[in-house]
Amino acid sequence: MGTRILSASSLLSFDVEPDPDPLTVSTAAQPVIGRLDITVGVGASGPVFCRKVTVRIRIGAGDSALTENRGQLTSGVIGATGWTARSGYADGDWQVFEFATDRPVNVTGRAVTLVISQIEVNKATGNADLKIIEESSPTNGSFTEKTTDDVVAKFPAEFFFRNFRPTSVMVGNSEPAELKWDGSAGAEYTMFWGRNRSEVVSGVREWETPEGLTEPTGFMLQAKVTVSGVTLTHTLTTVVMVERPDLEIGNLSVLGQVGLLKSRMLLPGELEAGINVIAPTDGILSVHFPESNPATVKVYTQAMYGLRMFSSGGPHIFPVNKGSQLSVQVVAGNPLNVIVKWFGFGTSSLSDSVADS
Structure with missing residues (x-):
């Protein structure tokens, strides 16, 4: 990254x-x-x-x-x-x-x-x-x-580190998450997650969390290589969502309706035509290519990641701020070959606000 x-x-x-x-x-x-x-x-x-x-x-x-x-x-x-x-x-x-x-x-x-x-x-x-x-x-x-x-x-020429992804982007409350990646031998791999948790995972390429997850959790996998006394590091990140997550509260005052998480998969027709919306809530966009069949997705997130193009791997994760422009479109290949999901932290749906073209 x-x-x-x-x-x-x-x-x-x-x-x-x-x-x-x-x-x-x-x-x-x-x-x-x-x-x-x-x-x-x-x-x-x-x-x-x-x-x-x-x-x-x-x-x-x-x-x-x-x-x-x-x-x-x-x-x-x-x-x-x-x-x-x-x-x-x-x-x-x-x-x-x-x-x-x-x-x-x-x-x-x-x-x-x-x-x-x-x-x-x-x-x-x-x-x-x-x-x-x-x-x-x-x-x-x-x-x-x-x-x-x-x-x-x-x-080094033989080094590679890619395809860091969860087996499932969402797990049930208290269920463990499983993560996989591809990486060359000879590097030290360390997993970081949750609240200051870490574990050396150099000997495996599949790993399961020691405990079940109770809230959306970010994961960072770091690869470290030392050559001639110089240490080189490379990190990859992903996130796993949790259905009906635990809620930790200090003081909470609520006026009106509260929505914790609302998810939706974008349909192939939407991806082919392209969507261009104003994010109605804070949320996370996930782009995943589960098969080797070709497709290319164009994603634009305002003031966060700009314009990106993807054609393999994932899930590719985009945090999106409420009120920012979000555009997603399959520009090449079959839209059936890609899974795009929106996880919104609120009650409004992704299609509630259409952005100007």
Whole structure:
């Protein structure tokens, strides 16, 4: 999964997501061509103005460099208008990419995704240096540069870690959850869940919770690989819902009707035509491909994950805030080959509010 980074001085946040995720190093027989998607969003201080973001990638053959081949790198912008990706240029052992706006942009949520592609990953495992420099201002005046440092992990060529999913996305109250994943040997796998629970699960690829679940529970599985003294980590997450969950209350005052959880599976006809709604409640969208038959789903969640495309695996989980736009559509393949479920924390149904196209 991608990582969200903020520095002490930055006004923006940046979600850095490699593709493939995770990146593995190239070999003489099999070069790895990847890309970085850097999604610009609002930081901890709230809405801010931005007029340029600069991304610096270290070039070379070593563990702290990402690629030796700077000449084939390209850049682009997706998800917004008014941004221009300028041609990259060399600056010593860095390749520099500038993404400028036509005019200062007021960033209130997720603003834009900056893409650097055609990255031929070098052959050295390690953490490659990445610098992101924003020109931002809280007031649309006196723009200053603020630098955020990050690293991009490059795993051994044989490493893989994917398809972390529950056997069922919903279990009965007090029933255990079973989770599965695919992962290469030689890594240490640790499961985190609930309220500060953890367990090393390196020897298995199927795992059941020690106790039954009584409330919706998030799970994070972390893979850790150490090469030449450098530790590389990669995490995957999922969630399991609970029918009729226990309710823990301190003080509760209720005026009117209360709904705890309302679920609905989207029908094949809806997925083929596409739905575009305003979420009537907070909720969770789950996208799952149970079979190997092909299908591609396009999901857009406003101010959370932006636009994503999926064609296998899952469940892919999207928390959705009440009042935000949500769009789902099967854009290729048979809609019967995908299961899309909405778990809403309220009494309104997903189809109650239609968004503007």
